[in-house]
Amino acid sequence: MSISIEYLYKDIKKHDVKLIAGERGLNNKVRWTHIVESEEIASFLQGEEIVFTTGVSINNDTTLLNIIKITKNQNASGIVVNTGKYIKEISKEVIDYCNENNYPLFVMPWNIRIPDVMRDLTITILESERTYAEISNAIKDAIFLPTHEELYIQTLEKVGFKCDWDYIVSIIELEANDDTIKNIPNHAERVKSYIEDKLSYIRNNYFTVNVGKSVIIVFYNKTDLEVDKILKKLYVLMDKDYKMLKFYVGIGKHTNNLKNLYRGYEEAKNVAKINRLIRNNNVHIRYSEVAIYRLLLGMDNKDIIKEFHDETIGDLEVYDKVNNTDYVELLISYFENNCKINETAKSLYLHRNTVNYKINKIEEILDLNLDDIGDKSKIYLSLMIRYLL
Numbered sequence: 001m002s003i004s005i006e007y008l009y010k011d012i013k014k015h016d017v018k019l020i021a022g023e024r025g026l027n028n029k030v031r032w033t034h035i036v037e038s039e040e041i042a043s044f045l046q047g048e049e050i051v052f053t054t055g056v057s058i059n060n061d062t063t064l065l066n067i068i069k070i071t072k073n074q075n076a077s078g079i080v081v082n083t084g085k086y087i088k089e090i091s092k093e094v095i096d097y098c099n100e101n102n103y104p105l106f107v108m109p110w111n112i113r114i115p116d117v118m119r120d121l122t123i124t125i126l127e128s129e130r131t132y133a134e135i136s137n138a139i140k141d142a143i144f145l146p147t148h149e150e151l152y153i154q155t156l157e158k159v160g161f162k163c164d165w166d167y168i169v170s171i172i173e174l175e176a177n178d179d180t181i182k183n184i185p186n187h188a189e190r191v192k193s194y195i196e197d198k199l200s201y202i203r204n205n206y207f208t209v210n211v212g213k214s215v216i217i218v219f220y221n222k223t224d225l226e227v228d229k230i231l232k233k234l235y236v237l238m239d240k241d242y243k244m245l246k247f248y249v250g251i252g253k254h255t256n257n258l259k260n261l262y263r264g265y266e267e268a269k270n271v272a273k274i275n276r277l278i279r280n281n282n283v284h285i286r287y288s289e290v291a292i293y294r295l296l297l298g299m300d301n302k303d304i305i306k307e308f309h310d311e312t313i314g315d316l317e318v319y320d321k322v323n324n325t326d327y328v329e330l331l332i333s334y335f336e337n338n339c340k341i342n343e344t345a346k347s348l349y350l351h352r353n354t355v356n357y358k359i360n361k362i363e364e365i366l367d368l369n370l371d372d373i374g375d376k377s378k379i380y381l382s383l384m385i386r387y388l389l
Contacts, residue, residue, distance in 0.1 A: 054085070168219040
């Protein structure tokens with residue numbers, strides 16, 4: 001877990017530390033601190049460090065710029081330069097580089113001791129990690145052990161969460177795009193860090209946790225429309241930057257009670273299942289289908305939607321059970337593959353003629369025509385309802 005430089009900057013301003021360049025990089029995450037006094041030492045950085053230098057080995061502006069470039073290339077989060085003794089002033093060339101590359105550059109006077117600032121930063125980072133772990137565990141308890149309120153209510157309220165805030169739970173499920181991708185939970189951890197970076201602009205309105213192959217995002221004090229827009233934009237970015245993975249996104253209904261987070265989670269998982277059903281590899285998540293699901297979920301009388309399901313594809317389920325066939329599963333695959341015969345045949349390792357035969361048989365059993373938009377819509381809706389029953 002790491003926190004933004006902007007958050008840390010507020011904590012160390014008392015040491016007369018001042019930002020002079022790279023303001024657009026204040027969202028950069030910091031997980032530790034490091035002293036760098038030479039280009040060689042700079043090459044040993046592991047990433048997400050905030051770097052300090054006194055300039056004891058820096059002879060000119062070129063050397064300082066080289067160190068800054070190396071630390072930036074090593075994915076450091078920013079640099080603090082101790083000015084006054086070895087480094088008298090920061091050149092325009094250095095400032096321009098940091099501004100152009102969104103690399104926060106801070107200065108602090110020589111009379112301020114670097115160890116004092118680093119100690120304060122370290123304490124803040126460690127306290128943040130502990131708080132993060134507490135929040136993460138409490139949210140998981142709220143979702144998976146909702147009746148044990150003593151495990152999460154007090155903890156979340158202590159760090160500022162309110163029971164009556166508006167909460168929306170969303171889930172992003174990961175799946176490998178090919179057989180070369182292993183250990184999806186490890187990828188999920190990296191995706192969570194990616195999400196936290198992309199959503200840093202609303203860091204006070206969400207919290208993320210990992211659960212197996214999924215990333216759960218709990219939004220608070222955000223409207224349904226705002227969350228929809230955030231996740232749609234996030235999905236497009238992830239789909240572009242993680243070609244080796246597939247993502248299935250689900251969003252639950254909003255609740256104004258911490259005790260109901262578990263319901264939002266279950267709703268979100270069902271939406272993700274539906275998106276898995278309708279997901280075509282070349283099509284982004286369809287938020288219209290999510291809206292349909294919410295409409296179904298909001299119906300108080302679940303008997304009505306069950307009756308609709310049974311009247312639409314109930315005969316096919318009975319036929320499968322009596323004749324030991326798999327027509328329902330083929331129908332699901334058919335819609336998963338955007339109602340395309342060739343793609344369905346490929347996914348099921350069947351000949352396209354076999355799929356055609358089975359589709360014709362399904363139409364005969366259900367007395368409908370899958371080329372008709374009305375019949376197709378009824379089947380599509382009925383398959384969605386399957387995840388609610």
